[in-house]
Amino acid sequence: MADPRGFLKFPRAGTPYRPVEERLEDWRLVQRDFPPDKSREQAARCMDCGIPFCNNGCPLGNVIPDFNDLVFRDKWEDALLRLHSTNNFPEFTGLVCPAPCEQACVLGINASPVAIKQIEWEIVRRGFEEGWVRPVKPERRTGRSVAVVGSGPAGLAAAQQLSCAGHTVTLFEKNDRIGGLLRYGIPDFKLEKWLIDRRLAQLREEGVFFQTGVHVGVDLSARDLRKGFDAILLCTGAERARDLPVPGRELGGVHFAMEFLTQQNHRVAGDEVDAGDAILATGKHVVVLGGGDTGSDCVGTSHRQQAASVTSIELLPQPPQGRHLSEPWPLSMKYTFSVSSSHAEGGEREYALATKSLVGRDGRVKALRAVRVDFDRDAEDRPLMNTMREVPGSEFEIPADLVLLAMGFVGPVREGLVTDLGVELDPRGNVRADTRGFATSEPGVFAAGDARRGQSLVVWAQWEGREAARAVDEYLMGASRLPARNAYV
Numbered sequence: 001m002a003d004p005r006g007f008l009k010f011p012r013a014g015t016p017y018r019p020v021e022e023r024l025e026d027w028r029l030v031q032r033d034f035p036p037d038k039s040r041e042q043a044a045r046c047m048d049c050g051i052p053f054c055n056n057g058c059p060l061g062n063v064i065p066d067f068n069d070l071v072f073r074d075k076w077e078d079a080l081l082r083l084h085s086t087n088n089f090p091e092f093t094g095l096v097c098p099a100p101c102e103q104a105c106v107l108g109i110n111a112s113p114v115a116i117k118q119i120e121w122e123i124v125r126r127g128f129e130e131g132w133v134r135p136v137k138p139e140r141r142t143g144r145s146v147a148v149v150g151s152g153p154a155g156l157a158a159a160q161q162l163s164c165a166g167h168t169v170t171l172f173e174k175n176d177r178i179g180g181l182l183r184y185g186i187p188d189f190k191l192e193k194w195l196i197d198r199r200l201a202q203l204r205e206e207g208v209f210f211q212t213g214v215h216v217g218v219d220l221s222a223r224d225l226r227k228g229f230d231a232i233l234l235c236t237g238a239e240r241a242r243d244l245p246v247p248g249r250e251l252g253g254v255h256f257a258m259e260f261l262t263q264q265n266h267r268v269a270g271d272e273v274d275a276g277d278a279i280l281a282t283g284k285h286v287v288v289l290g291g292g293d294t295g296s297d298c299v300g301t302s303h304r305q306q307a308a309s310v311t312s313i314e315l316l317p318q319p320p321q322g323r324h325l326s327e328p329w330p331l332s333m334k335y336t337f338s339v340s341s342s343h344a345e346g347g348e349r350e351y352a353l354a355t356k357s358l359v360g361r362d363g364r365v366k367a368l369r370a371v372r373v374d375f376d377r378d379a380e381d382r383p384l385m386n387t388m389r390e391v392p393g394s395e396f397e398i399p400a401d402l403v404l405l406a407m408g409f410v411g412p413v414r415e416g417l418v419t420d421l422g423v424e425l426d427p428r429g430n431v432r433a434d435t436r437g438f439a440t441s442e443p444g445v446f447a448a449g450d451a452r453r454g455q456s457l458v459v460w461a462q463w464e465g466r467e468a469a470r471a472v473d474e475y476l477m478g479a480s481r482l483p484a485r486n487a488y489v
Contacts, residue, residue, distance in 0.1 A: 003044035003045075003072065006041075006043075006044030006045045006046070006047075006072075007044075007045045007046075007047055007107055007111065007114075009044070010041050010042065010044060010045055011112070012042070012045065012111075012112035012113070012114070012115055013034070013038060013041075013042055013115055013118075014115065014118075015031055015032075015115070015117065015118050016031070016032035016033075016034070017030050017031060017032060017341055017344075018030055018031075018032060020344065020345050020346075023189065023345075024303055024304055024345060026189075026304075027187070027188040027189055027268045027304060028188070028189065028192065029095075029188075029189060029190070029191075029192050030189050030190070030341050031095060031121075031190075031341075033121075033122065033125065034118055034119075034122050036122075036126075039071055039118075039119055039122045040071060040072055040074065042114065042115045042118070042119060043068040043069070043071040043072040043114075043119055044072050045107065045114045045115075046064070046065055046068035046069065046072075046107075046114050047065075047106060047107060048065040048068075048069065049065070049106045051106075052064060052065050052106070053104040053105070053106055053330040054101040054102070054104050054105050054106075054114075054116060055101075056104060056330070057100045057101045057102075057103060057104025057105075057330055057332065058100060058101040058104075058459065059100070059457075059459050059460050059462075059463040060086045060087050060093075060459060060462060060463050060466075061086050061463075062083065062086050062087055062101065062120070063082055063085070063086065064101060064114075064116055066079075066082050067079040067082045067083050067119070067120075067123060068114065068116075068119060070082060071119060071122075071123065076123065076126050076127070076130070076132075077127070077130070077132050079123045080123050080124065080126075080127040080132055080133070083120060083123050083124065085483070086483075087120075087462065088156070088157045088160050088161070088462060088465075088466065089153065089156065089157065089199060089462065090120050090121070090123065090124040091121065091124045091125070091128075091195050091199075092153060092182060092191065092195070092458055092462075093117075093120065093458060093459050093462070094117055094118070094120040094121030094122075094124060094125075095121060095190060095191050095195075096186060096190055096191055096293075096458055097117060097457065097458055097459045098293075098457065099116060099117040100332040100459070101116045101117070102114065102115075102116050102117060103329075103330065103331075103332050103333050104329070104330035104331075104332070105330075106330075108329065109329050128198065133202065134202075135202050135205035135206045136164060136206060137205075137206055137207060138163065138164060138165065138166040138207075139166075140166055141166050141167070141168060141207075142165070142166040142167050142476070142477065143168075144167045144168070144230045144231070144476045144477070145167065145168045145169075145170070145228070145229045145230050145231075146162050146167050146168070146169050146170070146229060146230065146231045146232070146233060146472060146476075147170050147172060147216075147225055147228070147229040147231070147232045147233070148162070148169060148170070148171045148172070148233045148235055149172045149216045149225075149232065149233070149234050149235060149236055149417065150172070150173070150180060150234065150235035150236040150237055150449070150451070151171050151172075151173040151178040151179055151180050151183075151210070151235075152179070152180025152181050152182060152235060152237050152449060152450075152461060153180070153181075153182060153449070153458045153461040153462045153465065154235040154237075154448045154449025154450070154451075154461040154462065154464050154465035154468070155171055155173075155180065155233075155235035155449070155465060156171070156178075156179075156180075156182075156199070156203070156465065157461070157462045157465030157466050157469070158233055158235060158448060158465035158466070158468050158469040158472075159171045159203065159208045159465075159469075160203055160206065160208065161465070161466050161469035161470070161473075161482055162233075162469045162472060162473065163203070163206050163207050163208050164206070164482070165469070165473045165477075165480065165481070165482055167472075167473070167476065168207070168209070169207070169208050169209065170208075170209040170210075170211055170229070171208060171209065171210050171211065172211045172214050172216050172220070173210070173211065173212045173213075173214070174213070174214065174215035174216070174218075174219075175212065175213070176212055176213055177193075177212060177269075178196070178200055178210055178212060179193070179196045180235075180237060181237060182196055182458070183196060183265065184258075184261070184262040184265050184266075185258060185261055185262070185265075185294075185297075186261075186297065187261060187264065187265065187297050187300060187301055188265065188268045189300060189304070189341075190297070190300075190341075193265075193268075193269065215416075216416075216417050217415075217416030217417030217418075217419075217420055218416055221420065222417055222420035222421045223420075226421075226444070230444070230476060231444050231445075231446065231472050231475060231476055232421075232444060232445045232446065233438075233445075233446045233447070233448060233468055233469075233472055234412075234417070234418070234421075234423075234431055234440070234445065234446065234447040234448070234451050234452075235447075235448050235449045235451060235461075235465060235468075236412050236413070236417065236418075236449075236451045237412065237449060237450045237451055238409040238410070238411050238412050238430070238450035238451060238454055238455045239258075239409065239412065239413050240409060240410050240411050240412065240413055240414075240429075241256045241257070241258060241405065241407075241408075241409055241410070242405070242407040242408050242409065242410050243405065244289065244355060244405050244407065246355050246356065246357050246358060247357040247358065248357050248358025248359060248360055248365065249358060251358055251360040251363065251364055251365040252360075252363050252364040252365065253284075253364045253365040253400075253401055253402050253403060254358060254365050254403045254405070255279050255402075255403070255404055255405065256404075256405050257288075257290070257294045257295065257297070257298050257404050257405060257406035258294075259279060260279045260281075260298060260301065260404050261294075261297055261298065261301060263277075263278065263279055264301050264305070279402070280305055280402075281301070281302035281305040281306070281307035281310075281402055282305045282306050282307065283306065283307070283308055284307055284308055284401035284402045285307070285308050285309045285311075285398075285399040285400055285401050285402070286298075286302045286307045286308075286309065286310045286311070286400070286401070286402045286403075286404065287311050287312075287313060287368050287398055287400040287402070287403050287404070288302070288310065288311070288312045288313065288404045288406055289313050289355065289403065289404065289405050289406060289407055290312075290313075290314070290405070290406035290407040290408065291312055291313075291314040291349070292406065292408065293340075294406040294408075295312055295404075295406035296312075296340040296342045296343060297342065297406075298404045298406050299312055299340075299342040299343060299345070299347055300340075300341065300342030300345060302347075302402075302404075303342070303345045303346060303347070307402075308401075309347070309348070309399070310346065310347035310348070311347065311348045311349075311350060311398055311400075312343075312347060312348070312349045312350065313350045313353045313355070313368075313370065313398075314349070314350070314351050314352075314353070315352070315353065315354055315373070315388075316351065316352065316375075316383055316385075317351050317352045317375065317383055318337060318349075318351040318352075319335050319336050319337045319338075320335075320336065320337060321336070321337050322336065323336065324336060324380070324381075324382070325380055325381070326380040326381075326382055335382065350370075350398075352372055352373050352374065352375075353370045353371070353372060353373065354370065354371050354372075354373045354388070354390065355368060355369070355370055356369045356370060356371050356395065357369045358400070358403060359397065364401075365400055365401065365402075365403055366399070366400065366401065367397040367398060367399055367400050368397065368398045368400040368403060369395060369396075369397050370395070370396060370397070370398060371390045371391065371394055371395045371396075372390070372391040372394035373388050373389065373390055373391060374388075374389055374390075374391055375387050375388055375389075408455055409450070409454075409455040410428075410429060411425075411428060411429035411430050411454060412429075412430060412431060412450070412451040414429070418431060421440075421442055421445055422441075422442055423440040423441055423442050423445060423447070424440065424441040428454055430451065430452055430453065430454050431447040431451050431452050432447075433446065433447040433448075433452050435464075435467065436471075437471050437474075438452070438464070438467065438468040438471040438472075439471065439475070444475070446468050446471060446472055446475075447468070448461075448464040448465050448467070448468035449461040449464045449465060452464065466482075466483075467484065469482060470482040470483075470484050
């Protein structure tokens with residue numbers, strides 16, 4: 001245990017951020033670093049509980065009390081080894097994960113939890129600065145080949161694990177750069193892209209091959225893919241966005257969130273975006289439909305593009321502050337009010353509003369007509385969706401020159417590869433595969449990440465990639481020496 005009285009001596013220090021007026025002027029990371037003494041102090045708050053629920057709260061099973069203790073003892077390289085034993089890319093989770101580990105922290109029952117996420121970031125940040133992160137190559141190659149389709153966190157984690165097992169891995173990505181939603185879905189102010197490039201250099205040295213600009217199922221047929229590889233792992237994500245079926249949807253200025261975010265990431269990368277296709281918030285009244293991470297990213301991006309106003313709309317009522325009785329400790333808190341770094345930068349947030357229609361002029365959207373809605377509640381005071389009703393006389397309009405649809409995703413794109421491979425889908429439209437073998441209905445074809453489980457978190461995608469890699473290794477070799485972790489779903 002780090003310090004038996006650490007949690008009594010030291011208050012929690014939350015994630016530090018750059019001042020709002022400073023960070024709105026650029027696209028650099030908003031999150032700041034802890035100095036080493038503060039990391040050690042915060043690690044001292046860890047109680048090394050007899051049953052560390054934080055381990056279970058983390059989908060990856062990070063051995064959190066161990067690396068906290070090592071940080072407290074100034075054994076940073078050992079802490080990095082412990083962290084990497086379960087987490088391929090702690091810098092990604094250390095920046096963009098919502099930290100379910102902290103929500104499961106025992107200290108969090110009646111006090112502020114340990115700053116696990118920030119400590120994780122500090123460990124890997126120092127590891128790179130000190131040169132402790134080095135390529136790990138297998139002793140020998142197995143002669144077996146694996147195609148991983150999709151280069152998001154699931155695909156990257158799977159590729160690294162499979163290469164470590166000795167297989168020849170080719171990672172296919174339809175875009176011009178590797179990274180999936182890490183690259184083109186998450187803004188640079190939350191995850192600067194040199195962090196991805198740094199890891200890609202490591203994976204290349206470890207023997208992973210990258211094929212960018214190859215849309216499997218279009219540029220490369222499913223049949224040819226099967227011929228060229230001993231196994232296929234689908235990590236294509238859940239890219240089918242939920243649409244808004246209301247009058248005026250066809251107006252100019254109404255876009256899916258990913259169209260907007262991807263364009264800006266290209267600009268930050270130095271790419272040219274055709275002026276005729278440009279989606280910009282500059283000088284416009286922006287309305288974002290959806291209050292999740294994607295909606296929050298649209299808010300932060302709109303602020304940096306100097307929008308005239310930014311309004312976020314959510315269909316459900318405002319969640320409560322802190323834990324809700326339907327999600328007792330140590331469960332992950334999904335039904336809770338949260339303020340992201342982007343929300344803290346300004347804008348309005350509206351709850352319990354439904355969109356009736358989009359109003360246009362000369363073919364472009366000019367306003368959103370909304371109505372307030374109400375819900376019945378269940379025994380645990382949660383709103384029941386099937387009881388939604390409009391509040392009479394509550395219709396009003398919100399100025400809207402740009403409407404961004406950030407209402408979530410409804411599964412993987414089926415046209416092309418998924419259809420051509422003939423894999424079965426589950427009732428939700430995802431690729432059918434369980435969390436034991438990750439095998440699809442087609443022999444030699446596996447699935448992991450959002451393509452299998454639906455829209456989820458980076459930390460879950462990494463877990464699925466690691467576990468699916470183990471399943472593929474077992475399929476190819478009869479047994480696997482890759483580490484395994486049981487799923488707590």
